[in-house]
Amino acid sequence: MLLCPLMSEHLTTRAEPVPAPEGNLGYLFRLAHQRFRALLEDALEPLGLSAQEYGILSLFAARRELSTSELARISQVTRQTMHTSILSLEAAGLLQRTAKNRRVVLVRPTKRGSMVLEAATRRVRVVERAALEGLSREEEQTVRAWLADLAAMSPSPRNATTQRQEVS
Numbered sequence: 726m727l728l729c730p731l732m733s734e735h736l737t738t739r740a741e742p743v744p745a746p747e748g749n750l751g752y753l754f755r756l757a758h759q760r761f762r763a764l765l766e767d768a769l770e771p772l773g774l775s776a777q778e779y780g781i782l783s784l785f786a787a788r789r790e791l792s793t794s795e796l797a798r799i800s801q802v803t804r805q806t807m808h809t810s811i812l813s814l815e816a817a818g819l820l821q822r823t824a825k826n827r828r829v830v831l832v833r834p835t836k837r838g839s840m841v842l843e844a845a846t847r848r849v850r851v852v853e854r855a856a857l858e859g860l861s862r863e864e865e866q867t868v869r870a871w872l873a874d875l876a877a878m879s880p881s882p883r884n885a886t887t888q889r890q891e892v893s
Contacts, residue, residue, distance in 0.1 A: 744756050761852070761856060762776050764852045764855070764856075765779070765849060765852055768848040768849065768851065768852050769845055769848060769849070772841055772844055772845050772848070773817065773841075774841065774845055777810065778810065778813070778814055778819075779842075779845050779849065780800065781796060781800065781807075781810055781811075781814065782814070782819065782820075782834060782838060782841070782842045782845065783842065783845075783846065784796060784799055784800070785833065785834045785838075785839075785842070786842070786846075789833055790823075790831045790832060790833035791831070791832055791833075792825075792829050792830065792831055792832070793807055793808055793811060793830055793832060794829075796811070796832065811832055814838070818835055818837050818838070819834060819835060819837060819838035819841055820832050820833065820834055820835065820838055821833060821834075821835050
């Protein structure tokens with residue numbers, strides 16, 4: 726596909742191309758995720774946290790302690806990846822591990838970890854509000870419901886469509 730000279734110049738001289746709303750949905754998701762993640766990283770950096778580490782710590786808002794396997798399952802990463810993250814957060818003094826038995830190790834935030842989580846959550850909420858700026862409360866609820874539905878979608882889109890038709 727040949728680009729006209731003006732379009733080519735526009736794409737190569739802008740710091741970041743502006744995506745077209747009618748563009749490929751997967752591409753738009755990727756761009757939105759990358760931008761949101763970069764904003765989170767910037768907001769959390771002064772606390773010494775990455776967005777991934779914040780995600781792990783935030784799981785403890787719902788439960789006081791979790792096993793490494795539970796954390797990995799909830800986060801949808803391998804146990805090995807989660808183990809590496811837990812060791813890093815433990816070295817930073819944010820998590821502590823306790824052996825329940827020979828096979829299960831429970832993880833919980835330290836007092837410092839809970840304080841850092843509270844501070845980080847305030848920073849994350851600022852980023853979220855900026856992302857939702859300009860939306861009415863109703864529009865925000867629509868976006869949130871849509872994202873939740875999408876996250877819960879069946880691994881097989883064909884099955885999801887069939888399931889929705891059967892319910893209707």
